[in-house]
Amino acid sequence: MPDGIGGAWMSYSEAAGRLNISREAVRRRADRGHWAKRGNNEDRSVRILVPESLVQGVTAVQDESGTRAEDAVPDAGALVSALESHITTLKAEIERLTSDLAGERAGRQGDVERLMSELASARAAADRATSELYLLARRVAMAIAALGAHGPQGEACHLLSPSHRRWRTELGGDDCRKVAA
Secondary structure (H helix, E strand, O other), X not given: OOOOOOEEEEEHHHHHHHHOOOHHHHHHHHHHHXXXXXXXXXXXOEEEEEEHHHHHHOOOOEOXXXXXXXXXXXXXXXXXXXXXXXXXXXXXXXXXXXXXXXXXXXXXXXXXXXXXXXXHHHHHHHHHHHHHHHHHXXXXXXXXXXXXXXXXXXXXXXXXXXXXXXXXXXOOOOOOXXXXX
16 A cells, blocks of 8 residues: 555554554554544455654564563654753752742741731730720629619619619619609
């Protein structure tokens, strides 16, 4: 069969022999690389267009036991060089990201310390407010007790405004309305 543009038409078995890989590896590679396929109506075989770069650049690669390699590499030197270059780029990227992360951590640590300080201040203010509220509640309780001791005709009852008298009554104190009337 004549060669196609940019490659050679071969059966899977022919391509496996030429590329020194298994028939299944050729099938997977053809699927992965979207190689052109065409069927033969007479013998129902399938032929694939193997790229020219693979057909020309592959030499037989076998280990001591005679087993074929799964994938042959056309130009190992260029591949190694490209991989080394990429490794260098990745190392530089890792260093940049590491320094960025260290800067972020330092910034976050400053934020944590500032927030902890604000929290301590807020807790101290809440403790002071609670203490003041407790003292005020004791003073109110003492004032209510003093009003109760003087009775309805006592001197302290007339000091309450009408709205305070209502609350004193609801809290269970004497009825100051008798004095006001």
